[in-house]
Amino acid sequence: MSDRLSVFKTYKLYVGGKFPRSESGRVYEVTDAKGKWLANAPQSSRKDTRDAVVAARKAFGGWAGATAYNRGQILYRVAEMLEGRKAQFVREVAEAEGLSKSRAAEQVDATIDRWVWYAGWTDKIAQVVGGGNPVAGPFFNLSSPEPTGVVAVLAPQESSFLGLVSVVAPVIATGNTAVVVASERSPLPALSLGEVLATSDVPGGVVNVLSGRTAEIAPPLAAHQDVNAIDLAGADDVLAKELEIAAADNLKRVLRPQPVDNWSQAPGTDRMTAFLETKTVWHPTGSLGASGSSY
Amino acid sequence: MASAFEYAPAPESRAIVDIAPSYGLFIDGEFTEAADGKVFKTVSPSTEEVLSEIARAGEADVDRAVAAARKAFEKWSALPGSERAKYLFRIARIIQERSRELAVLETLDNGKPIKETRDADLPLVAAHFFYYAGWADKLEHAGYGANPRPLGVAGQVIPWNFPLLMLAWKIAPALATGNTVVLKPAETTPLSALFFADICRQAGLPKGVVNILPGYGDTGAALVAHPDVDKVAFTGSTAVGKEIARTVAGTRKKLTLELGGKGANIVFDDAPIDQAVEGIVNGIFFNQGQVCCAGSRLLVQESIQDELLDSLKRRLATLRLGDPLDKNTDIGAINSEEQLARITTLVEQGEAEGAERWSPACEIPASGYWFAPTLFTNVTQAHRIARDEIFGPVLSVLTFRTPDEAVAKANNTPYGLSAGIWTEKGSRILAVANKLRAGVIWSNTFNKFDPTSPFGGYKESGFGREGGRHGLEAYLDV
Numbered sequence: 001m002s003d004r005l006s007v008f009k010t011y012k013l014y015v016g017g018k019f020p021r022s023e024s025g026r027v028y029e030v031t032d033a034k035g036k037w038l039a040n041a042p043q044s045s046r047k048d049t050r051d052a053v054v055a056a057r058k059a060f061g062g063w064a065g066a067t068a069y070n071r072g073q074i075l076y077r078v079a080e081m082l083e084g085r086k087a088q089f090v091r092e093v094a095e096a097e098g099l100s101k102s103r104a105a106e107q108v109d110a111t112i113d114r115w116v117w118y119a120g121w122t123d124k125i126a127q128v129v130g131g132g133n134p135v136a137g138p139f140f141n142l143s144s145p146e147p148t149g150v151v152a153v154l155a156p157q158e159s160s161f162l163g164l165v166s167v168v169a170p171v172i173a174t175g176n177t178a179v180v181v182a183s184e185r186s187p188l189p190a191l192s193l194g195e196v197l198a199t200s201d202v203p204g205g206v207v208n209v210l211s212g213r214t215a216e217i218a219p220p221l222a223a224h225q226d227v228n229a230i231d232l233a234g235a236d237d238v239l240a241k242e243l244e245i246a247a248a249d250n251l252k253r254v255l256r257p258q259p260v261d262n263w264s265q266a267p268g269t270d271r272m273t274a275f276l277e278t279k280t281v282w283h284p285t286g287s288l289g290a291s292g293s294s295y
Numbered sequence: 296m297a298s299a300f301e302y303a304p305a306p307e308s309r310a311i312v313d314i315a316p317s318y319g320l321f322i323d324g325e326f327t328e329a330a331d332g333k334v335f336k337t338v339s340p341s342t343e344e345v346l347s348e349i350a351r352a353g354e355a356d357v358d359r360a361v362a363a364a365r366k367a368f369e370k371w372s373a374l375p376g377s378e379r380a381k382y383l384f385r386i387a388r389i390i391q392e393r394s395r396e397l398a399v400l401e402t403l404d405n406g407k408p409i410k411e412t413r414d415a416d417l418p419l420v421a422a423h424f425f426y427y428a429g430w431a432d433k434l435e436h437a438g439y440g441a442n443p444r445p446l447g448v449a450g451q452v453i454p455w456n457f458p459l460l461m462l463a464w465k466i467a468p469a470l471a472t473g474n475t476v477v478l479k480p481a482e483t484t485p486l487s488a489l490f491f492a493d494i495c496r497q498a499g500l501p502k503g504v505v506n507i508l509p510g511y512g513d514t515g516a517a518l519v520a521h522p523d524v525d526k527v528a529f530t531g532s533t534a535v536g537k538e539i540a541r542t543v544a545g546t547r548k549k550l551t552l553e554l555g556g557k558g559a560n561i562v563f564d565d566a567p568i569d570q571a572v573e574g575i576v577n578g579i580f581f582n583q584g585q586v587c588c589a590g591s592r593l594l595v596q597e598s599i600q601d602e603l604l605d606s607l608k609r610r611l612a613t614l615r616l617g618d619p620l621d622k623n624t625d626i627g628a629i630n631s632e633e634q635l636a637r638i639t640t641l642v643e644q645g646e647a648e649g650a651e652r653w654s655p656a657c658e659i660p661a662s663g664y665w666f667a668p669t670l671f672t673n674v675t676q677a678h679r680i681a682r683d684e685i686f687g688p689v690l691s692v693l694t695f696r697t698p699d700e701a702v703a704k705a706n707n708t709p710y711g712l713s714a715g716i717w718t719e720k721g722s723r724i725l726a727v728a729n730k731l732r733a734g735v736i737w738s739n740t741f742n743k744f745d746p747t748s749p750f751g752g753y754k755e756s757g758f759g760r761e762g763g764r765h766g767l768e769a770y771l772d773v
Contacts, residue, residue, distance in 0.1 A: 128438070129438070133745070133747040133748045133749070133763055134747050135743075135745035135747055135748050136422065136745055136747075137743070137745065139740070139743060139745075141745070141747075141748050143748070143749050143763065143765065148753075228754070237545070240545065241544050241545030244540075244544035244545060245541045245544045245545075247540075247544075248537050248538075248540035248541045248544065249537065250709070250754075250755060251533070251536065251537060251540060251552070251554075251754070251755045251757065251758065253758055254544075256547075270773070277734065277753050278734065278749050278751070278760050278765055279728075279733070279734060279735075279736065279753075280734065280735050280736070280748055280749050280750070281728050281736045281738060282735075282736065282737045282738065282740055282743050282748070283724065283738045283739060283740070284739055284740050
């Protein structure tokens, strides 16, 4: 074995496609499952959440307006990039969750496969949940799903990578943009994911990753007037209730925390449909006579 | 302006409806007094005549009704869907049979023209029950899994603008999916819901499946807060919707909200003007503008503003305001004194802020609550009449130059329920419809409704959809 001294990584936030430190200058100590120091992660402030929301809002029009095919290509590219950096994520997940190398590798494999799964959904969900409506009158009438907007996502506390991707990918697959609060105790896989997204053609601001104290940075997101929805997966019951009350102020769509035993189970479409709006467009059909001309 | 045609009165007979001097709460299949004996009066807004005295439900009555619905849930949800369907088909048919009676009743209690209750409300009510009846035994094909389950007891609170139609939107999908309901109608329009209780009796609906609790806001608040309610559905103001969202926070109650709106009706320079004028009139004067999806902001392309407003004013001068039971009436009464006061305040503020007010010459009846069709020009986006939901026959006119500007102005509101687009150019319709953040877009038409067509809002207009396959989700454990 070489006795070369390794180079530590400075873990930074991922906001608007850039990698800033917390504007507060604060960091907190992240340890592995046994308490060994791993890194100092940025401890985000209220101001960091606001910056992230601004970035997510700015990115929304372009991302929602991209073709579903294009979004699918980009999400698939994320899986490709992850595949190449598998070893790094296996190490980070193993340290974060106290798993063996092989168990951590299973988690990372499942995570990559989950990106692939959602990449394929981008241009199919509209046909599954939308469609024409047979109204009783001379009208063309079509319902289509559209992304809700900026979604605050509190990533699960326990599953630092598979859980994280399981809540982020469905949000952005349909055209929403996200402000993600990483697992408080195990934020490193989430912060590293930012580096992958930055090199996967995901436009800056589509996913923004914050680390820090969930109880500190979730409330300003829940109360933010330019956030349209919030996924409370990473909140405990007491915090979740407080956040749901704050979210009512501008009627955010709220996905309450649900018990998940095993994030590797097939996810279904619920996490996509939770952050979709249905738009219904009417238009008169007019009429053609038997000869094919009007009247 | 003198009318070109004088019309003789053509009132619909009110003999077809027999309103009792008093009504109780409808709990567990029986009409019953409120536990504390409280009552309130419901009046006809066009005459201020007292129509009936209604029991006013309190907390103890909410408890009783929820218990009755809970008890009924076990059997009702266990019925084969095909049996539940037949009850709903029966209800739909009885509504059709009694539709003239119900139309007259609704017009008396609500104040809206008989033309509307007869030709819009009642046909839609029957159609809604007929539509969801058919779903009851097909839920496994609805895209919500192989065996979607009902939620349990649904607490439903509805507004006064379409009393029976909003009841249908709430009760039909709830029952089709196997839930039981406790419904609170609005305090100014309780009668059609109580007549519906009688229809449930005629249909042989099992006791406790539908419970009706007339009352005020406190009754509704008690219902949504009740710990044994599994589902809350509300249609009404955004302020109350937010309060309800706070109330159910931290519970397992599923919530759907259909709230306010400030719909933009966008008219481009190539629009067919005469059709657009009809659409604008329908958009804001249907039901005296007391419609959450009303097209209350007219966005007109600058180059055709004068031409359009001239046509619009000519058309408004022909609207007939008066006795809602008259078959020729276009504009009926405002639903309540309180609502009239709200409209009046906002309109006065519009004038005070510098917008220009116009109404056609229009005789206002001596008694009852009335507001002449009103149009504001010189309106800016900052004016309160361009931002707040007025919920009355008041149209705010703004202008734009480019499609981008139209979209930006249309979306410049916390609401997102409806919008209209008028242009002959198909690609422009699709481009603009795509950019509007609203749940229902009417292009070259307005205020069309259908049970198969999902209805509901973006942003602060609420969440969840009513109507269509989408409407089932609100009442299923998915």
